[in-house]
Amino acid sequence: MTTPTEPKRPSIDELEAMINETDETIAEVRAELERRRAEKQHLAIDELEQRLAEAKPKWAEVRAFFQLVLQDLRK
Amino acid sequence: MSQAGNLGVQRPIEVGVEPSTWRTLLNWLLLLALVYLLVSAVSIIGGGFKQATGDQAKQLFEFSSNPFVGLMVGVIATALIQSSSTVTSIIVAFVAGGLPVAIAIPMIMGSNIGTTLTNTLVSLGHVRDKDEFLRAFSAATVHDFFNLLAVVIFLPLELMFGILERISLATAGLVYGDANLSMSGINFVKTATAPVVNGVSDIANLLPTVAAGILMIVAGIALIFLAIRYIGVLLKQLMVGRAKAVMHSAIGRGPIAGITSGAVVTFFVQSSSTTTSLMVPLAGSGTFTLREIYPFTLGTNIGTTFTALLAATAVTGAVAIHALEIALVHLFFNLFAVIVIFGLPLLRGIPLIGAEWLADLAAENKLFAAGWVLGVFLLLPAILIFVTVAFF
Numbered sequence: 476m477t478t479p480t481e482p483k484r485p486s487i488d489e490l491e492a493m494i495n496e497t498d499e500t501i502a503e504v505r506a507e508l509e510r511r512r513a514e515k516q517h518l519a520i521d522e523l524e525q526r527l528a529e530a531k532p533k534w535a536e537v538r539a540f541f542q543l544v545l546q547d548l549r550k
Numbered sequence: 551m552s553q554a555g556n557l558g559v560q561r562p563i564e565v566g567v568e569p570s571t572w573r574t575l576l577n578w579l580l581l582l583a584l585v586y587l588l589v590s591a592v593s594i595i596g597g598g599f600k601q602a603t604g605d606q607a608k609q610l611f612e613f614s615s616n617p618f619v620g621l622m623v624g625v626i627a628t629a630l631i632q633s634s635s636t637v638t639s640i641i642v643a644f645v646a647g648g649l650p651v652a653i654a655i656p657m658i659m660g661s662n663i664g665t666t667l668t669n670t671l672v673s674l675g676h677v678r679d680k681d682e683f684l685r686a687f688s689a690a691t692v693h694d695f696f697n698l699l700a701v702v703i704f705l706p707l708e709l710m711f712g713i714l715e716r717i718s719l720a721t722a723g724l725v726y727g728d729a730n731l732s733m734s735g736i737n738f739v740k741t742a743t744a745p746v747v748n749g750v751s752d753i754a755n756l757l758p759t760v761a762a763g764i765l766m767i768v769a770g771i772a773l774i775f776l777a778i779r780y781i782g783v784l785l786k787q788l789m790v791g792r793a794k795a796v797m798h799s800a801i802g803r804g805p806i807a808g809i810t811s812g813a814v815v816t817f818f819v820q821s822s823s824t825t826t827s828l829m830v831p832l833a834g835s836g837t838f839t840l841r842e843i844y845p846f847t848l849g850t851n852i853g854t855t856f857t858a859l860l861a862a863t864a865v866t867g868a869v870a871i872h873a874l875e876i877a878l879v880h881l882f883f884n885l886f887a888v889i890v891i892f893g894l895p896l897l898r899g900i901p902l903i904g905a906e907w908l909a910d911l912a913a914e915n916k917l918f919a920a921g922w923v924l925g926v927f928l929l930l931p932a933i934l935i936f937v938t939v940a941f942f
Contacts, residue, residue: 509802512837513801513802515837516801516832516837516838517798517801519832519835519837519838520794520797520798520801521794523790523793523794523797523828524786524790526828526831526832527786527790527793527819527824527828528786529831530672530823530824530825530827530828531668531672531823531824531827532632532668532671532672532674532675532827533672533675536674536675537671537674537675539677540674540675540677540916540919540920541920543677543916544916544917544919544920547915547916547917548917
């Protein structure tokens with residue numbers, strides 16, 4: 476019968492290396508996130524003609540909003 | 551590029567996607583004609599106002615000599631018309647007709663608040679998705695909170711020290727210099743607009759004097775409406791490419807680039823309501839964060855001041871300096887508001903905190919959003935006007 480051995484504790488150098496590696500990974504993920512967000516923003520701006528044409532209140536939606544409010548008030 | 555054709559794949563025919571040169575040229579000519587119409591309309595209103603009131607313009611607006619009434623008149627007028635450019639141009643025309651600048655300043659400030667209603671109404675369309683509504687409503691109301699805060703800071707300062715009026719008058723004085731402003735006979739703008747102004751005036755003068763003046767005011771306001779509306783439509787077609795380039799270049803460049811792009815894009819399309827409303831769905835979808843939209847929104851306040859400056863060029867004679875003065879008040883008010891509120895870290899976060907707080911409440915209970923829209927833009931101003939006029 477074998478006795479369970481304690482998992483080997485990482486050395487201080489190994490812990491520091493793990494932290495550095497994690498920091499680098501986080502920085503890479505952050506950069507990728509920023510890049511993707513910027514890409515999404517650029518794509519949205521590419522549709523500016525359509526967005527400008529739609530940039531006004533839609534009265535049917537405003538009316539629907541106030542109808543929802545009235546429904547909530549009646550509850 | 552031609553491989554698609556070789557492979558027998560039909561490429562879409564791009565007829566009408568790129569406006570042809572002649573059409574662009576025609577649009578620019580139409581734009582010039584509309585600017586001419588705008589400038590003429592300001593002259594028509596100014597002339598009509600003088601004719602209708604004689605020297606009694608100040609007495610006519612006595613009811614709004616209380617600055618809070620003036621402020622609320624500006625809020626309601628802009629909220630109803632949904633165009634601060636139109637309201638400020640009309641105010642410039644009224645100043646040209648004899649409305650004192652001191653009475654007009656709170657109205658200009660009020661129009662800044664009234665114009666924020668449009669993008670708030672746009673945000674209501676996102677109500678069915680709670681998270682989307684929270685983002686859209688906060689992106690819209692950050693403009694409300696900023697413009698309300700600007701008035702809270704600058705209206706008392708203006709009443710106490712007249713800072714905006716003094717700076718604007720001094721700047722207008724620099725523009726007009728020591729020129730004899732009564733020598734309007736040689737003024738280019740007056741000469742250029744004379745055919746339209748005299749034409750409307752001749753028709754109106756078939757009526758008695760006061761009625762003719764009122765008719766000129768109504769005709770001038772209608773022409774301003776038309777001119778600004780179609781200037782916006784044409785500029786959107788003509789300048790959309792440049793607006794895109796400006797917005798692309800501002801991405802990821804920080805708040806100063808955001809403010810600049812907001813100002814430039816609004817200048818291009820001549821409507822802050824359009825540019826702020828444009829950002830609301832983009833906030834709702836999470837494409838832009840509230841903190842990214844905030845500086846852009848501030849820029850729109852500055853970009854929209856060009857219309858009133860353009861309207862002021864219509865005014866000639868001794869009142870020209872005051873017409874330019876009130877247009878400059880609009881510019882300096884918005885410029886100083888950005889410098890003070892966004893420039894001071896202590897104040898910068900207030901509109902963000904206010905917008906996030908209100909959006910949290912509104913996302914939980916839509917009644918808060920309805921109360922904000924009806925209360926801030928209609929009920930509160932109407933009650934304040936009624937109370938002030940009735941009891942003070």
